[in-house]
Structures are given as C-alpha cells and as structure tokens.
Amino acid sequence: MSKQLALVIDLNVCVGCHACVTSCKEWNTSGWAGPLTDENPYGKDPTGVFFNRVQTYECGTFPDTETIHFPKSCLHCEEPPCVPVCPTGASYKREEDGIVLVDYDKCIGCKYCSWSCPYGARKFDPVQGVMKKCTLCVDRITDMTIEEDRRKPACVLACPASARIFGDINDPQSEAARAIRENGGFQLMPEWGTKPANHYLPRRKITTILHADELVRVDNPLKAESEKPRPAFNTPTIDGVSSW
Amino acid sequence: MKPAFSVIFLTTLIGAGQGLLIALVLGQFYLGSESGGFFALGGVLALVMLGLGLVASVFHLANPQRGWRAATRWRTSWLSREVLMIPALCALAFLYTLIHAIGWAPVLMTFGNGKTLDLPMALGLLVVLGSVALFVCTGMIYACVRFIRQWASSWTVVNYLLMGLASGFTLAAAYAQIQANALSGFMSGAALVLTVAALAARTFQLWLNARTKPQSTMKSAIGLHHTQIRQVTQGFMGQSFNTIEFAAPGGAETVRGLTVFFLLVAFVIPAALLLAGLPVLAFVCQYVGLLAERWVFFAAGSHVQNLYYQAKG
Numbered sequence: 001m002s003k004q005l006a007l008v009i010d011l012n013v014c015v016g017c018h019a020c021v022t023s024c025k026e027w028n029t030s031g032w033a034g035p036l037t038d039e040n041p042y043g044k045d046p047t048g049v050f051f052n053r054v055q056t057y058e059c060g061t062f063p064d065t066e067t068i069h070f071p072k073s074c075l076h077c078e079e080p081p082c083v084p085v086c087p088t089g090a091s092y093k094r095e096e097d098g099i100v101l102v103d104y105d106k107c108i109g110c111k112y113c114s115w116s117c118p119y120g121a122r123k124f125d126p127v128q129g130v131m132k133k134c135t136l137c138v139d140r141i142t143d144m145t146i147e148e149d150r151r152k153p154a155c156v157l158a159c160p161a162s163a164r165i166f167g168d169i170n171d172p173q174s175e176a177a178r179a180i181r182e183n184g185g186f187q188l189m190p191e192w193g194t195k196p197a198n199h200y201l202p203r204r205k206i207t208t209i210l211h212a213d214e215l216v217r218v219d220n221p222l223k224a225e226s227e228k229p230r231p232a233f234n235t236p237t238i239d240g241v242s243s244w
Numbered sequence: 245m246k247p248a249f250s251v252i253f254l255t256t257l258i259g260a261g262q263g264l265l266i267a268l269v270l271g272q273f274y275l276g277s278e279s280g281g282f283f284a285l286g287g288v289l290a291l292v293m294l295g296l297g298l299v300a301s302v303f304h305l306a307n308p309q310r311g312w313r314a315a316t317r318w319r320t321s322w323l324s325r326e327v328l329m330i331p332a333l334c335a336l337a338f339l340y341t342l343i344h345a346i347g348w349a350p351v352l353m354t355f356g357n358g359k360t361l362d363l364p365m366a367l368g369l370l371v372v373l374g375s376v377a378l379f380v381c382t383g384m385i386y387a388c389v390r391f392i393r394q395w396a397s398s399w400t401v402v403n404y405l406l407m408g409l410a411s412g413f414t415l416a417a418a419y420a421q422i423q424a425n426a427l428s429g430f431m432s433g434a435a436l437v438l439t440v441a442a443l444a445a446r447t448f449q450l451w452l453n454a455r456t457k458p459q460s461t462m463k464s465a466i467g468l469h470h471t472q473i474r475q476v477t478q479g480f481m482g483q484s485f486n487t488i489e490f491a492a493p494g495g496a497e498t499v500r501g502l503t504v505f506f507l508l509v510a511f512v513i514p515a516a517l518l519l520a521g522l523p524v525l526a527f528v529c530q531y532v533g534l535l536a537e538r539w540v541f542f543a544a545g546s547h548v549q550n551l552y553y554q555a556k557g
C-alpha cells in the first residue's frame with residue numbers, strides 16, 4: 001500500500017489547550033508561502049485564516065455530561081472529493097505521501113473545492129485570493145536540515161499532552177497505525193466515502209474505585225493532624241535557650 | 245451558502261443568451277430554413293448576453309489573470325467544462341451570426357424526401373447542441389456538490405435548463421415584437437409554455453427540498469455515540485471562512501420572502517404579461533425575478549460543514 005501520512009488525534013487525551021492552534025498558525029504564517037492573513041485582528045469582528053482549530057462539545061444532560069475537545073484540520077482524505085472538482089489542477093494529492101495540497105501559483109480562488117469538502121477544512125485567504133489548508137507542515141517534515149525527531153508537524157511538537165501522533169497510517173509498524181489498530185481509531189463522517197487519512201481515537205471510560213479507608217486516614221490519628229496547642233506566654237523561645 | 249452576485253449575474257445572463265440562441269434556431273426551423281438580418285441581429289443580442297455573463301464571471305475570481313488555467317481539468321471538473329463551453333458557444337454563435345449577416349446559405353446535404361440542409365441550419369443545430377451542453381455544465385456544477393443536499397439533484401440541471409429556456413424565449417418574443425417579425429406569435433406561445441413548465445419544475449424542487457433530511461449528524465461528525473451532543477464552542481469568537489461562505493445573509497426569513505417574490509415575478513407575472521401581449525415587459529420582469537431565484541437557490545443551500553460551526557465562543 002502506498003504511503004499515507006496522517007495525524008491520529010486522541011480525544012481521550014486532548015485537554016483543549018489550543019497549543020496546536022497557535023503553533024500551527026505561527027509556523028504556517030512565517031513560512032515562505034506567505035502569511036495566513038488576518039483581517040481586523042484587534043477590531044470588533046476579526047477574521048483570519050487558521051488551518052487547525054480546537055472545538056469543544058458537550059454530550060449528555062447536566063449533571064451527567066462529558067466535555068469533548070475536538071481538534072479539526074484537513075484530514076488528507078484518501079478519496080478527497082475536493083481534488084477532482086478543481087478546474088485548474090491547483091488542488092492535488094501527492095503520490096509519494098498522500099498529502100493533499102494546493103498550488104498557490106495555480107489557484108484562481110474560485111472556492112469550488114471548499115464546497116466539496118464536508119469537513120470545512122479549506123480556508124480561503126481573501127487577501128492573497130487563493131485557497132489554503134493544512135499541509136501537514138510539508139515544508140517542515142521534508143526539511144532534511146532539521147533533526148529527524150523534530151521533522152513533525154508543528155501541532156504534534158506543540159501538544160503538551162501528546163494527544164497527536166504523526167505517521168504513515170499504511171505502514172503497520174508505525175506508531176500511528178498501531179494507535180489506530182489498538183485503540184479503536186475511527187474516521188469522521190465515513191458515510192461520504194472520503195476515507196479520511198486522519199483518524200481519531202475514541203473517548204475511553206476511566207474509572208477510579210475509592211474505598212472509604214482511602215478517604216479517611218485510619219493509620220493516622222486525627223489528633224496528630226490537628227493544630228498544635230499554642231505555647232504558653234512564658235514558654236522560652238529558641239532565642240532564650242540558645243547560646244547566640 | 246453565501247450568494248455571490250457575480251455568479252447570479254453570470255448564470256442568469258448566459259442562461260437567457262443560450263435560451264435566445266435556441267429560440268432563434270427553432271424559429272428558423274419553424275419558418276422553414278429562413279435566413280437573414282433578423283437572425284443575425286438576434287445572434288448579436290445573444291452574444292452580448294454571453295459576453296456580459298463572462299464579464300460578471302471574471303469578478304468571481306480572486307486571481308482572474310490565471311483564469312485560463314481553469315480550462316485544464318475538463319476531464320474531472322464540471323466547472324472546467326463550463327469554462328471551456330462558454331467560449332466555444334460564443335465562437336459558434338459568432339459564426340452563426342456572421343453566416344446570417346452575409347446571407348451565405350450553400351446546401352450541404354439533400355435528404356431522400358427532397359428536403360435540404362443548408363449551412364445556416366447546420367450551424368444552428370450546432371448552436372443548439374452547444375447551448376444545451378452549456379446548460380448541463382452549469383447545472384452540474386451545483387448538482388454534483390454532494391454536500392449541499394438542496395442542490396445535489398438532477399432537478400437542479402432541469403431547472404437551469406428550463407429557466408434559461410423560458411427567459412431566452414421571452415427575450416426572443418420581445419425582440420420579435422420590436423422587429424415586428426412573423427415569429428412574434430410563435431415565440432410568445434413557446435415562452436408561455438416554457439415559463440409555466442419552469443414554474444412547475446422549480447416548485448417541485450422547492451417541495452423536494454423542504455422534505456430532504458440531512459445525511460450526516462453530530463454523531464458521525466465527531467464520532468461520538470451519544471444521542472445528545474451540543475457544541476460549546478466552534479473554537480473562535482470571531483468570523484472565519486467557514487462562518488461567512490457557508491451562511492446566507494438574512495437567514496431563513498429572507499429566503500422565504502424572496503421565494504414568494506421570485507415565484508410571482510419570475511413566472512406568474514411574466515406569464516400573464518405574455519398572455520397580454522407585452523413580451524418586453526415580461527422579459528424585464530422575468531429577469532429581475534430570476535435574479536431573486538438565483539439568490540434563493542444559493543441562500544437555501546445548507547452545507548454539511550455547518551455541523552461544525554454552531555456555537556460562537
């Protein structure tokens with residue numbers, strides 16, 4: 001099977017800190033492809049181009065609810081519906097590693113591809129007039145001047161909780177493929193047949209059983225923990241008894 | 245979806261232009277291979293409509309200087325096919341106009357029953373084919389977007405065809421009346437029939453769309469098997485491409501109001517005006533109505549990606 005680079009995102013681990021959002025923006029706005037434009041960034045109604053966003057969902061009814069932090073970027077579909085509709089050929093899927101990219105020098109900004117992505121992963125840059133999207137940091141992961149263990153997308157390096165795994169999902173030995181296999185990795189909206197390469201790992205039940213004796217310290221009499229009696233007024237202090 | 249005025253003008257203008265071309269050729273056939281100035285001037289009128297449409301389309305592109313590239317992916321993209329078909333039809337229409345203007349009508353073929361096919365008629369048939377092909381391309385651009393259920397239907401193509409034909413024949417009726425041409429009655433009659441047919445088909449699609457169910461749910465969108473999922477935040481407090489391009493200004497109220505407006509102004513009133521023998525007024529009225537129709541077509545399309553953008557914060 002051909003190589004397919006992708007992200008595997010563990011929804012059980014993501015804490016919703018948005019570190020991947022800011023590191024993505026920082027890396028991709030500083031690259032040779034030009035800034036990810038922001039319009040009115042400090043004004044009343046700001047808009048801007050972000051490849052990756054962390055959303056938050058809640059399921060259940062209070063008080064039995066659960067919060068899910070959900071990072072979303074281009075899923076680098078194996079059957080990307082956004083590619084064949086592009087009239088210029090600016091959108092393409094790389095043969096060698098399966099990354100879906102936009103050639104900014106060919107894109108005419110017709111936005112047709114964004115209509116053909118069910119995940120809302122494509123972001124139009126109104127200032128440069130071209131369609132942009134997550135590149136899996138293609139300029140970083142293929143840069144041989146960076147040490148090998150740092151040749152990963154910026155979001156993966158930034159995640160403090162290690163909720164993001166990067167690798168070739170078609171290589172059974174890779175960490176990404178193993179994570180999908182062993183933890184019930186799934187794809188978003190499989191009903192459309194887009195075969196997203198990015199996978200998500202589901203929430204898992206974590207139970208902690210507490211016994212009463214763990215809450216009350218039987219081995220430690222309450223007396224020892226309580227506040228010590230105040231010394232009498234005439235009790236000598238350390239200054240009164242030491243030679244200095 | 246956010247209606248883009250460039251595309252609203254593009255599709256209504258070229259639709260009327262294509263319809264007019266088909267009307268001219270049918271009129272020519274009806275009169276028994278007539279040729280001459282009426283068809284030449286009509287061809288010029290159609291070319292003006294197609295040209296104005298092209299001008300409008302340029303405003304839709306953010307980088308029109310590379311527009312030529314849009315012709316390269318005709319194997320997979322309906323948009324690319326449309327980009328190729330517009331200039332091809334313009335070229336055919338130009339030849340058609342030229343042949344009629346200089347009155348050159350050599351016989352190309354004689355059939356067994358003694359009937360003949362001359363050059364203007366042969367070109368006319370090509371123009372009809374080209375116009376129909378362009379209608380299909382335009383309709384398919386929208387009909388093949390699977391993720392907007394209000395568009396993803398063959399009725400989208402049927403409607404683009406019927407509404408283009410209706411406005412083209414109404415324009416032809418207006419033109420024939422101004423020129424006091426013998427075809428005036430034929431064009432008005434055909435325009436009336438097509439307008440009523442377009443009304444029926446468009447109303448049917450409105451009815452269908454009111455009944456469609458979304459194919460994706462929050463469950464499959466985030467892969468969580470729970471019956472109650474609500475978004476707490478879409479991840480940002482401002483706007484983004486996702487909240488602008490995929491939403492219609494004005495909301496459902498505006499769509500409902502304009503739907504009633506276009507059903508009356510694009511179909512019912514023009515039909516009455518055609519019956520009353522006022523095709524010029526009918527065309528102006530119908531064109532305004534079709535602009536509103538196209539606005540509603542876009543605004544009523546709801547995209548799957550909106551599942552991910554429900555709560556600002």
Ligand code: SF4
Nearest residue numbers: 074075077080082117
């Ligand atoms: S997530 Fe959207 S933009 Fe990315 S490859 Fe899939 S369809 Fe294309």
Ligand code: SF4
Nearest residue numbers: 086107108110111113
């Ligand atoms: S916006 Fe650019 S990448 Fe997208 S379909 Fe149009 S030309 Fe292709």
